[in-house]
Amino acid sequence: MIVKDVVCPFCGCLCDDVEVTVEDDRVVAVDNACTLGTSKFLGDHRLPGPIRRDGNGWKDISYDEAIRYAVDMLLDAERPLLYGWSSTHGEAQCVGVHMAELVRGVIDNTTSVCHGPSILAIQEVGHPGCTLGVVKNRADLIIYWGCNPIDAHPRHLSRYTRYADGFFLENAFRDRTVIVVDVRKTETANIADEFVQIRPGGDYAVLSALRAIVRGKTDTIPRSVSGVPREQLLRIARRCKEAKFGAFYFGQGITMTRGKYKNVRNAIELVDELNRHTKFTISAMRGHYNVYGSNEVNTWMTGYPFGIDFARGIAFYNPGETTAIDVLARRECDACLIVASDPAAHFPRPCVEHLAEIPVVQIDPYANATTAFCNVQIPVAVTGIDAAGTAYRMDGVPLRIRKVIESGYPSDEEILSRMYAMIQEVRSE
Amino acid sequence: MRVTLTVRPREKPFLPIEAETIVPRNFLDGTDTTVWRGNRELPLDAVFSVSVEGNAETAAEVEVVMRGDTALIKRVGEYMDAGRIVVEGDIGMHCGNFMSGGTIEIGGNADGWLGREMRGGSIICRGDAADYCASGYRGDKKGMTGGVVEVFGSVGDFAAEHLAGGTVIVHGSAGDMAGAEMHGGTLIIYGDCTRPCANMTGGTAFVHGTAYDMLPTFRRVGTIRREGRTFIQFTGDIANRGKGNLFVGDCRYMD
Incomplete structure (x- = not known):
């Protein structure tokens, strides 16, 4: 028997299009799920x-x-x-x-x-968020900051961002810009339009610099901030302001590194600032x-x-x-x-x-x-x-x-x- | 009046004791009060051996002396408004929460949230203080609004977070993000620190040593002379309104 539209109980994506083949009350095959979800459905012992x-x-x-x-x-x-x-x-x-x-x-x-610091930050400054469906249908700029969805949330890109066509984006791969910010070049960085490499522990400074640039205070920004050249910071800020709809996703790369909830607060305040210029949202890449x-x-x-x-x-x-x-x-x-x-x-x-x-x-x-x-x-x-x-x-x-x-x-x-x-x-x- | 509280040996020494009842004013009516050990409410004398000398008519005339293993006694001096508490050794979390008057003197180290949301009075800590010294509570926009916290050792991370008034003096070094989100008051650090005054909107901070990983969003104004030393003056944090003043002896950026 094939059970359709099963929800995968692995990561926070809760993919709801999984097909599970059941024989004698045992799961024998799984379609549409990623390898992580499949291994959970087929778990034994x-x-x-x-x-x-x-x-x-x-x-x-x-x-x-x-x-x-x-x-x-x-x-x-x-x-x-x-x-x-x-x-x-x-x-x-x-x-x-x-x-x-x-x-x-x-x-x-x-x-x-995991994301406790995200909640602490939200308690301080609120949460300008939205559902994944809104991102899929509207976002033409995606930022993945301190997260690696290809490994941790494998279908996030195919269901909602890089590879997912939406109502206002007929060709997502061409029409969406994906920026990855991380301390190392991850698998997700390989499929991004731009990769920003930060020195470990430097997220807060880079977020502060971006906030200042978006506010028009570019003169104070030095030639390099935590390993990121000033020109790249200016370009990222411009891309964010010019986007029709931006979505900022972050992971434990900022919640569980130095500064913790202050990093998240800074990211939320950057998104608040960007909302003076365009529509921008921010959400956590929840794990379990x-x-x-x-x-x-x-x-x-x-x-x-x-x-x-x-x-x-x-x-x-x-x-x-x-x-x-x-x-x-x-x-x-x-x-x-x-x-x-x-x-x-x-x-x-x-x-x-x-x-x-x-x-x-x-x-x-x-x-x-x-x-x-x-x-x-x-x-x-x-x-x-x-x-x-x-x-x-x-x-x-x-x-x-x-x-x-x-x-x-x-x-x-x-x-x-x-x-x-x-x-x-x-x-x- | 002098009330001496000596901690009795405990079967489970790591269970924290919550003792917000240890406030000078409460002892004007005697020592018939309770404290909490985990989820059990106990009479004060089940945890402390209690001795009282002399009389007092006002809270200002009461001195509470705490002895023994006081490192896990939490919330001592919470809402204290007058009098004096002397802790001979270390003290647990939240000592002096919301205090508005009187003095707390700690001979050893203080655990987290020392003088949290303090409104007045003074706290002197002879040892080190852990994270969130003189800070606010989770999610609050205002931390300490008045009084003085003076730590003769070093402090942990997020000292004077959300500082809105009063003075915080650290004779040693501070950890990461001292004075984060501060919007009033004065913070003085005689040693070093990292990323001071992140996202500050007001107030004044002095770092006599070196500010490591200085944030790039502070605008250098010039130099000033104070107490025979030269300080570099910054205004910031320009990631927001940037109306705070930060003076540092030296600084290093994370390039």
Whole structure:
């Protein structure tokens, strides 16, 4: 059976034109998806059932036992951390926020290690953004700054920018100008009309220089700014001002380098300035397929998008203090629930060392690097393959993620709801 | 009146304590107050051994002395309006948040957000202060609006971010982007720093040492003499309105 118009649950593009061939409740072929999405649909070697650490090995336990362990762990903790969330559906994220409030823990999602600084900047100066459809149909100038979509969001170029014809652009490849700004010549830079190479850590200075040029203050700009010649800066500023509609996409090349949210703020203020001359928008290249959703869910439920501390019974937010890396590196938390993430593969060593010292429960379909640090792992269905739910695309558009096979695994939402019900029962006693 | 708070040994020493109740005015009514350890609310004397000497009729007559392992005690002196707090060792985050009067003296180092959104009074830190010293809160347009923060060691990144009034003095060096977005007040750094006063719209900053990776959007005006030293005067940040004044002993650009 071929299932059409499937939404790919890999990156923030949420490509919704994927065709999946299913035989005997197994995905056997995938069309239209990129290699990243295809490998996720064809993923194998799932954990068959919940496991609990037993000395130097593991023993199989039931879902009931695993859930009871997780509930006891959270109820005993004085500062539990609930981390992950970006690779599961919004309905599960909702239950997670309710649960964090009830156990008075800290809940954080992967935003704090990717585009958290983008949100901090947006909180300071706003977000002149738009949907991907608007960019596809109107943008004649695209800037990719500190991101490499060919590797990280492979279909972004073919669905929305370089290779995508739009309503007002009949021949996108000819009519669109693509500028790539990065510290090295990436694959994306190879297909750009202009590549701007910046010295590492120099993004802020280049953005400031562009802002000054757009404001007409060119006399102060030196011959070279962070490795970029003055003539090139003047040319880029002119191209931006002359564009009919510009779209600025940025990645972790500016959010996770020196200056962090100040880089993003500077980029947003550059776009604000350009809007005095033409139409220009800016958006983040979000990574995990539902990381935007976790920000949405957290914000509508708590007022804050990530890094929320419920210790006092009310939501407190202060990235740098209430975010997972900080809570772990300072060895504050005394228990950790990880949902749909793999912090041991990405976090700094002191954080992982602390994970090894405290009780950890992981809810994830696959054994991963974090498995080595957890006490219990609960396998679940994969959203978009054997579980359905809601996810938000990188431009904030919510999409219903379909289920294409029946596997018998419970979804994240089912496991978390059972945990939440048990915690409610104990708390009400 | 002198209130001495000595931290008791803790079973989980890395759990932070939130103690915004440690403010001189609160001790006029006795020491029957609470603090938070993680998600548990505890009486003050469960975390500190408390001793009180003398009497006071106003908050200005109260001195609070903190001893022992105070490095993870957060929010001490929050909304303080009078009196004196002496921390003999290090202090945790958010010390002196929103304070409007009185004095906090820290013998050791201060963690992040020292004197956040301070309105008046003075904070003296004998050691180093971490990131966001004398800054604003996330998303706020105004940081510190009055008072004095003086750090005898060095400070981390984003010191005096969104500075809108008052004076911040750093005797050592500052990290990255000191005085970012500042639009009032005075920032003095006796050591070095990187990218000072990014996107500033007003206020005055002095860097006695070298400003590394100086931003290209500051317009060089000339030189001035101050305290027996020559400073290069800039106005900026011209990426926006550019009405701030930045004086640096020396500077280096990232070409």
